Amino acid sequence: MDCPALWTVTSVCRKENAMPSTIRDIKEVTGLSLATISKYLNGGNVLPENRLLIEKAIEELHYEPNELARGLVTNRTRTVGVVVYDIGSMFNGTLLRHIGQALRKEKYGLLICDSRGDETVEAENIRFLINKKVDGIIVLPISRTAGFLRPVSEAGIPVVLLDRPVEGETIDCVRIDNRRAAYQAVSLLIRNNHRRIAIICSDEENEYTGFERLKGYKDAMKEAGLPTPPEYIRKRDHSIEFGYEAMKELLSLKERPTAVFMSNYEVSLGAVMAVNESDLGCPSDISLMGFDDLILSHIVKPRLHMVVQPMKEMGEKAVETLLLKIRGKGSDYATEIIMKTRISEGDSVLKL
Amino acid sequence: MDCPALWTVTSVCRKENAMPSTIRDIKEVTGLSLATISKYLNGGNVLPENRLLIEKAIEELHYEPNELARGLVTNRTRTVGVVVYDIGSMFNGTLLRHIGQALRKEKYGLLICDSRGDETVEAENIRFLINKKVDGIIVLPISRTAGFLRPVSEAGIPVVLLDRPVEGETIDCVRIDNRRAAYQAVSLLIRNNHRRIAIICSDEENEYTGFERLKGYKDAMKEAGLPTPPEYIRKRDHSIEFGYEAMKELLSLKERPTAVFMSNYEVSLGAVMAVNESDLGCPSDISLMGFDDLILSHIVKPRLHMVVQPMKEMGEKAVETLLLKIRGKGSDYATEIIMKTRISEGDSVLKL
């Protein structure tokens, strides 16, 4: 492999390979039985003198329970898995941070898998987590249908979807109302007397949120009796590149839109970049409405109007819902929890 | 909990809870012995007829090996753990993506833990991974000393550090030469005849990269015989907020610097935001040099000059090094691999 290593420093180090101590070692040291020690480890009552004995032994032997063995017999691991569609995206990263924090409060471990936008990898990730015997799974899916989740339901493992639902099966899901959020965003543009409004969104065939947000755009436009010519509807993928290219094209139209709704974070980034490179000013020449406030609104001048999702609450709610199911206190029915969005106002929308 | 759920849709769903099938079920169906089946599962040779028999049974029973049981006996899990200091940071996210990709090629599973910038959590994450019996660990540490890694060496688990080394023990590490990278960045500013050059960096007490980069800055300034007054050295934490505040302060100095070296990604974001909000133009009034090209250079106008690290190669190299150690082919000595950095030129540095 051609790797840019500049130079390499080496120094000697010792290799030690101590076998970890087991509950059996504690038995030897304390003279107690396995059962008693196990009971102590699981918070049961043991005589104070024995408790002290055990604690001392644990200390001395650096004992740590083997979670594999424990999981093998109890069939639970106090670990939940999360499958994200792209760990490099700030949206996923932010959600993961909140999920991790919420799980930690509940003393649950977290196991993260990245699907890298690939349905095959996504399905593999699911199986990986099942094999790791996680107690439950949170999925931010790329697949639009429930097929890849079959192994999970077969294994009887609780699942909660986050950000996007899937078709074909009703599964607990925490998300926003994408259609409504888009509708509100576009309506704001309309209220500011914009008539030529374009949208940049991800491909409706493959991407749930893109599809819904496009619907919301159309709802608002139709309600106001405004036209939605095909050249104003730019759809392809969920990428910075596309946002950039789409905005370039929009700006060069003879009938240039006066406002553009950039319907996801990546596309917003790319589109802003295109506007910056052009000779046009925002909002004087073009008004902008973005989606998902991940830093973007702060480092771009002027401050962007944008749709914001309550990411912390979404992560926490997903964890809460999942843990309820894990603990058997979940409802018998599937629940879709639809979080509120709001529009954060900046200076990127001109009142015409 | 007060959560902004707008409304809730519910629908009935069935709860099925099939016990997963085991190797024993396959034994019953095929009439073969456990050993033969196990051998097949692990890629050994079995008679073609038996192979077919087994494959059919696996298909029918939806059999998946229980990795917990397997790990318990083999003492390896074909899984590596990664501990990052902040999963919400794009730097970490990008590195993770490359690591995941590299591991996947080698058929290794990945287990990600987020330390959220907290040394206590970091130590816990390490123990979590040990208990999960991962075969090796990659750490992007926050702690500056090796103490938290003791359990790892006690357990005899291979470790590779990424991005930052630690003190107190020599451990394999993949990183850049931070001091040199900073030196080169500041030298470029000096070559453009800047004399009043400031730096924004993270706290030298607590943060390795911040410390090294500050040294590089001082090296370059000293070499050129330029002064480094305390008010030009802004150090605190690795945060957007600090970048913002520090730049505000720098811009309001009576002797305003003509160039600023923003020595990490978060600080670069914040600082750019401050410049954008001011009446000053870049590069006409102030020249900027950033660190880590994670989108930032594209969406900010003018395009930023920045130090870039070869993140893909770093992730891959860390994986490669770790796998060598896991497979026992690692060297007896610790290796520090220092990757090359380069400066990506934009339009944010004015030639005076």
Add this chain to the structure above:
DNA sequence: CTGTTAGCGCTTTCAG
């Protein structure tokens, strides 16, 4: 190539 046997480290009945 296949089968038998013995555990990996832990929890969990069930007696005492």
Add this chain to the structure above:
DNA sequence: CTGAAAGCGCTAACAG
């Protein structure tokens, strides 16, 4: 409250 014994699902000798 404690101990003995069984077994979670799988692999790893060893015979055959």
